Amino acid sequence: MSDAYAAPDSIPFSDSPDARSAADELRAAAEGKEPSRVATTTEEKANALKEAASQKAAQIRDFAGEKAQSLKAAATDKIGAKASHLKGAASEQWQDSREKARELHESLEIYVRENPTKAVVSAVGVGFVLGLLLRR
Numbered sequence: 001m002s003d004a005y006a007a008p009d010s011i012p013f014s015d016s017p018d019a020r021s022a023a024d025e026l027r028a029a030a031e032g033k034e035p036s037r038v039a040t041t042t043e044e045k046a047n048a049l050k051e052a053a054s055q056k057a058a059q060i061r062d063f064a065g066e067k068a069q070s071l072k073a074a075a076t077d078k079i080g081a082k083a084s085h086l087k088g089a090a091s092e093q094w095q096d097s098r099e100k101a102r103e104l105h106e107s108l109e110i111y112v113r114e115n116p117t118k119a120v121v122s123a124v125g126v127g128f129v130l131g132l133l134l135r136r
Contacts, residue, residue, distance in 0.1 A: 018040070018041075021040065
């Protein structure tokens with residue numbers, strides 16, 4: 001793309017019209033007509049540069065659009081991978097928590113079967129304390 005940004009160096013710019021176009025303009029003025037406008041080389045060069053700039057702008061716009069799409073795709077892939085990793089970690093934590101709760105439940109069940117009086121007195125005591133706290 002770097003070679004397309006260079007302006008054509010082979011054509012020098014000139015603001016003065018050539019002899020033929022100047023003569024045509026004088027004839028038209030003498031006859032009272034609107035002179036026919038013939039593009040000068042400077043105008044032709046300007047139009048050529050304008051067209052080249054317009055083409056380059058379209059190329060840059062297309063290139064930027066392609067880059068934006070590729071960045072969007074890369075970001076989506078990375079986000080998807082990170083979400084999958086987090087989902088796996090959360091699932092693993094959930095399984096660990098369920099296993100620990102199951103173990104705690106089993107150990108409490110064994111304790112209550114071995115010590116029913118202590119379990120009932122403890123439950124009444126905890127209920128009484130919670131009742132006092134919730135009443136306030």
